[in-house]
Amino acid sequence: MTDASSKGKNSSIQRALRILEIVANAKQPITPTEINRDLNLPKPTVHRLCSQLEDEGFLQPRMDGRGLLPGPKLNGIALGILSNNDYLRGQRHVILQRLSEQLGETCNISIPNGDHMIYFDRVETHWPLRIQLQINDHVPLHCTASGKLFLSEMSSVQRSRLLSKLPMDERTPNTLTSAEALKPVLSKIRKEGIGIDNEEFFQGMIAVSVPIRDSQGRLYAALAMHAPTARMSLEEALSNVPAMREAAAELAELMDDESTVE
Numbered sequence: 001m002t003d004a005s006s007k008g009k010n011s012s013i014q015r016a017l018r019i020l021e022i023v024a025n026a027k028q029p030i031t032p033t034e035i036n037r038d039l040n041l042p043k044p045t046v047h048r049l050c051s052q053l054e055d056e057g058f059l060q061p062r063m064d065g066r067g068l069l070p071g072p073k074l075n076g077i078a079l080g081i082l083s084n085n086d087y088l089r090g091q092r093h094v095i096l097q098r099l100s101e102q103l104g105e106t107c108n109i110s111i112p113n114g115d116h117m118i119y120f121d122r123v124e125t126h127w128p129l130r131i132q133l134q135i136n137d138h139v140p141l142h143c144t145a146s147g148k149l150f151l152s153e154m155s156s157v158q159r160s161r162l163l164s165k166l167p168m169d170e171r172t173p174n175t176l177t178s179a180e181a182l183k184p185v186l187s188k189i190r191k192e193g194i195g196i197d198n199e200e201f202f203q204g205m206i207a208v209s210v211p212i213r214d215s216q217g218r219l220y221a222a223l224a225m226h227a228p229t230a231r232m233s234l235e236e237a238l239s240n241v242p243a244m245r246e247a248a249a250e251l252a253e254l255m256d257d258e259s260t261v262e
Contacts (some may be wrong), residue, residue, distance in 0.1 A: 016049055017037065020074060020112060023059060029067025050154075057113075061155055072112035075220045077144030089121075093253055096123045099247040103240050105227040109212070109251070111220065112150045113165055116140055120221065139201065142168045142182060143175045145209035146222035152186040153211075153219050159186070172203040194241055196224065198234055206234045210244045212252050220255075223248045 023034050060071040068150040070078070077195045092109070100107040100123040108122040129147040141147030142163070150171060151159055165180040176182050189195055197208035207226035211219040223244055225239060 012049075015041065016053060019046070019049055019053060020070075022214075023068055024070055024074065026079075029062040029069050031067050035068075061158055070220075071104075071216055073250065074109055076113045076118070078220070092121055092251060093123070095165060095247055095250050096121055097253070098242065099123075099223075099225070102227050104242055105225050105232065107223070107225045107247075108146075108157075110139070110146045110222050110224065112147075113138075114223075115162065117144060117147045117150065117222070125227075140166075140169070140171075142177070143171050143197065143200040144167060144224075145195035145197040145207040145226070146193075146224045148182070148186060148189055148197070149193075149209045149211060150223050151182070151196070152190035171201050172199055174198055174200045174203075177202065194238070194253065195224070196216060196234065197226070204229050206232065206237055208234075208237045208241065209243070210241060210248050212248045212255070214255070216251065221251075223251065 018039060019035055022029055032046050032050045033043075033048065036043065037255075039046060041049075050059060054061065054068070054071065057071045057073040059068045059074065061067070062069055065068055076174050086106055090139065096109065104125060106123055106125045109120045110117040111119075111120050119137045119139070139147065141151055153210075154162070160179060163182070168177045169175070169176050176185065193211060195207075197205075197209075198206035199206060201207070205228055206222055209222045209224035213234040214220055225237065225240060225244065
């Protein structure tokens with residue numbers, strides 16, 4: 001009885017892992033029906049497993065709801081594995097260090113993980129006036145440049161579902177604390193591909209972010225810079241976007257090259 005139970009459990013785990021493998025290797029969003037061409041499972045079973053993996057954050061639907069993509073947890077696992085590569089970590093940090101020196105301000109890479117962003121790498125400015133945040137610190141989605149960039153790429157249904165669960169705390173007088181207030185802001189961010197924090201997380205600090213995308217155009221991380229308003233205005237920060245996009249492209253190429261190494 002125990003053996004049969006273990007076998008059933010392992011079978012479900014193996015099926016779920018196989019689904020994650022198929023989605024991760026797909027060159028475009030893939031539907032449960034397309035996934036099942038390799039699995040040959042009963043239709044209700046594959047839909048149930050995909051739904052469970054989506055609920056847990058390992059998968060996410062495309063913005064229009066047609067097809068599945070790797071979710072924040074699966075992306076986090078992939079980036080976590082890549083971060084253990086000493087060569088990759090060094091090359092990534094060189095790009096981030098160069099950008100920070102070029103802009104004269106703190107720059108960071110963050111990855112989405114469920115209901116928050118995690119600082120994945122960071123280079124501090126040499127100026128004494130700065131915000132002290134560390135690698136692996138968690139920051140909210142609704143009031144940070146990188147978090148809002150991530151939210152902007154979600155489908156409206158998925159975003160509404162997530163925001164309904166978030167404690168959208170008022171961090172400053174500028175913080176937007178409702179899904180309705182965020183809606184036009186996120187629409188603009190999605191159109192322009194630039195996340196903005198206008199003193200919404202910390203009073204007296206602004207931030208700008210751009211996406212780091214994989215070879216299929218999917219956002220799996222955000223590159224951001226932030227600065228105190230005493231030193232830089234939001235308009236001045238936005239003038240740095242071209243340089244940030246160049247660095248983001250370098251980082252994306254670095255990650256993509258590393259992920260193809262056998």
